[in-house]
Amino acid sequence: MELATGAGALKPDAPLVALSDARVHFGAVRALDGVSLTISPGECVGLIGHNGAGKSTAVNVINGGLTPTGGSVSYVMEDGSQGTGAVAARAAGIRSVFQELSLCPNLTVLENLRIPHRDLTGFGWRKTAAQRISKALGELFPGHRIEPGMAVGDLTLAERQMVEIAAGFAEGATPARLVILDEPTSSLDASIARQLLAHVRRFCSSGGAVIFISHMLGEVFEVATRIDVMKDGKIIDSRPASGFTQQSLIDAMGHVASEKTDVRAAVEAGDRIGEEVLSTPEGLSARRGEIVGLAGLAGHGQAEALARFFMSRSGALSKVRTPDVAFVAGDRGRDGVMPLWSILRNLTLTHLPSLVRNGLIDRDAEARLGADWKARIGIRTDNMNNPILSLSGGNQQKALFARALASTAPIVVMDDPMRGVDVGTKQEAYELVRREAESGRTFLWYSTETEEVCQCDRVFVFRNGLISAELTGAAINEENILAASFEMQGAAE
Amino acid sequence: MSGRYRILLPVISLAVLLAAVFYLQPRAMSYFGLNLLFNLAVPIALATIAQMMIIMVNDIDLSIGTFVSFSACVTATFLNDTPLLGAAILIAAILAYAAIGALIHLRELPAIVVTLGMSFVWGGVAVLLLPSPGGAAPGWIRTLMTVKPPLVPMAVVACVLIAGVTHVLIMRSSTGTLLRAVGGNTKAVARSGWSVMKLKAGAYALAGVFGVLSGMCLVGLTTSADANIALRYTLLSIAGVILGGGEFTGGKVSPVGAVIGALTLALAGSFLSFMRLSPDWQIGAQGAILILVLAVRLVFSRRGRKWKGAENG
Secondary structure (H helix, E strand, C coil): CCCCCCCCCCCCCCCCEEEEEEEEEECCEEEEEEEEEEECCCCEEEEECCCCCCHHHHHHHHCCCCCCCEEEEEEECCCCCEECCHHHHHHCCEEEECCCCCCCCCCEHHHHHCCCCCCCCCCCHHHHHHHHHHHHHHHHCCCCCCCCCCEHHHCCHHHHHHHHHHHHHCCCCCCCCEEEEECCCCCCCHHHHHHHHHHHHHHHHCCCEEEEECCEHHHHHHHCCEEEEEECCEEEEEEEHHHCCHHHHHHHHCCCCCHHHHHCCCCCHHHHCCCEEEECCCCCEEECCCEEEEECCCCCCHHHHHHHHHHHHCCCHHHCCCCCEEEECCCHHHHCCCCCCEHHHHHHHHHHHHHEECCEECHHHHHHHHHHHHHHHCCCCCCCCCEHHHCCHHHHHHHHHHHHHCCCCCEEEEECCCCCCCHHHHHHHHHHHHHHHHCCCEEEEECCCHHHHCCCCEEEEEECCEEEEEEEHHHCCHHHHHHHHCECCCCCC | CHHHHHHHHHHHHHHHHHHHHHHHCHHHCCHHHHHHHHCCHHHHHHHHHHHHHHHHCCCCCCCHHHHHHHHHHHHHCHHHHCHHHHHHHHHHHHHHHHHHHHHHHHCCCCHHHHHHHHHHHHHHHHHHHCCCCECCCCHHHHHHHCCCCCCCCHHHHHHHHHHHHHHHHHHHCHHHHHHHHHHHCHHHHHHCCCCHHHHHHHHHHHHHHHHHHHHHHHHHHHCCECCCCCCCHHHHHHHHHHHCCCCCCCCCCCHHHHHHHHHHHHHHHHHHHHCCCCHHHHHHHHHHHHHHHHHHHHHHHHHHHHHHHHHCC
16 A cells, blocks of 8 residues: 555545556456546446446456456545555445345344444444444435344345445445445336435535446436446446437447348248247247347346246146257256266257157167267267266357257247357357258247347347347347347436 | 244244143153253254354354264363363364364365265264273363252253353354354355455354363263264254254354254153153154154245235235
């Protein structure tokens, strides 16, 4: 920690945090690729960007949780001294409210305050904690019904988020000077969200600073004094909020190279697509031979919609031999590979009922099936009996594709299957999906990558668990998907 | 609301069992009767608290039974003959427990495997110390365990004391809150800059302390030790924690409930003896009682969830 000159004589516009050329590389992945920004008291910075643009990494660098692999981050304390690192970040009054809930459900509201507030020790700490959290909750959300003694596990999702936000603003040993709010309104209803926005404005006008991350562009415009747009780990645009319109903001986020559109299937979509084969209560529908994409920001209900559909169409004993739906997992470790089994066993798993003879598995037929798919899909191994984990991620995914496609199921559900797969394999998989669609299979394809969604015949965009738009044909482009992913209207005036 | 139910069930099961025992054997309803019923429950209660410390941080300890046996052997030999050396050995054992906790966290090892392995280590060392049953209880421990307080027998006083002290330590103190937070959401604790390794080592060290106390109490009651004296404590302690309203994951534990759970299990044994059930059947019958109580709890928590669901719309 070094002392700055003129301690105590803090200029009104001296920044609280300064990042200069901060870089975070995980191996070859550049999560943050040279970000420079400063945040001064009184500022509310709206941070905007698509999935994987680097917002969360930037937040973790700013709050000291992640040490950048290059560049520097420095904090200015209340007394004017400077420091770096997580301890200095805490001492400088940097607080974070994370997107995924970071409360302990087994503790009460006041006990949860103990975790970030280190000074809560000794006799009577419970009373202090209860006072702090009640005061913050009362200031932020007047009319709330949360008691400090309630167990967090018994609260609703919205109430938990309120507690978390209140803890971020609550007074402590060091007062909050910069509060980072990552999607703070995702589970709050409109009136509570309004209370939060009002408090953010109050907080900033009294000299605090806020970083506000939200997919609700209306909210961002309402509170932000400055908007920084991130893409591919860089800040690509930064202007006062008045310098943007909602449309110009969407334009700034977009522009993924769109030369990929010409790789579309040569077969005319009209010839390929037949009658409707599925429709769900929430509005998802697909026809025979159609590739239907599910798009939107990650975690907005796409995977859940797929899982619900898949569960409703499978599980019955009679469906084992002639399944209705096959599933390609994206999270291979969680719901894809059997890590201790060979490639062959992993591949033939869903196909086993048709390989049974006299109650036992016909090993020869299994090997034939494996060899057939190895050739068709190009799994790079010299022996199908090698363990599945000996393959690269992309080849593991091919085995999972083969597992689903080897079945007779007319519908294939894919839950972001290209996660962590190399470009070459991706191209092969696209080709495979198109071929199978031509032969009459229907695909439901959730993907977080716009490039993949653009391969589909029809796209449903999800927002907050609901379908916010249905796009077909030429309307499937990044601009429309982004526009439907982000809330365009402000929180009702 | 669900928190209130949690402690209610162990209390009710203990009361029901106690009533049944008194009905079968009215003479148990006396100072000496109660002491006889519960004095062997004191070391079980301590071992259950030790197990609770581990379950609190989302791990499980399969070595607590052999660890208590080991502590009992040290107490009956070294602590009796050369008190200083004995105390040093017991402190070293507690430190070893802390080190195991740190190791499990650092190397991301499954606690169930590490503690299963350690159970053979503790068991082996105990056999080396006392190849055949023997040793003698240090006089002061013997005096402490046979003290006769007025009105209420020692066993009851000791259990209330254990429950009270651990309740303040785990449920009320700020450090205990932090330890439970590790079980509830490890990531949140780490994010706030705490060292999860130190906290886990602390929880394991506490388990070691209560394991040692359990062994010392046991020797005080039995006056001698044996390398296999407390083997069944491993399963009894796990059952006691769960019976007392704890859960295997999520840091949901209750020290008062755990002590009551241990008492219930100890009482179940006496109850079955009073029923003149052959010892061959007793273990199975004890299991049946456990399943019954847990089934009742499941019904309660199901219904609780349904109510909550209705409230939320």
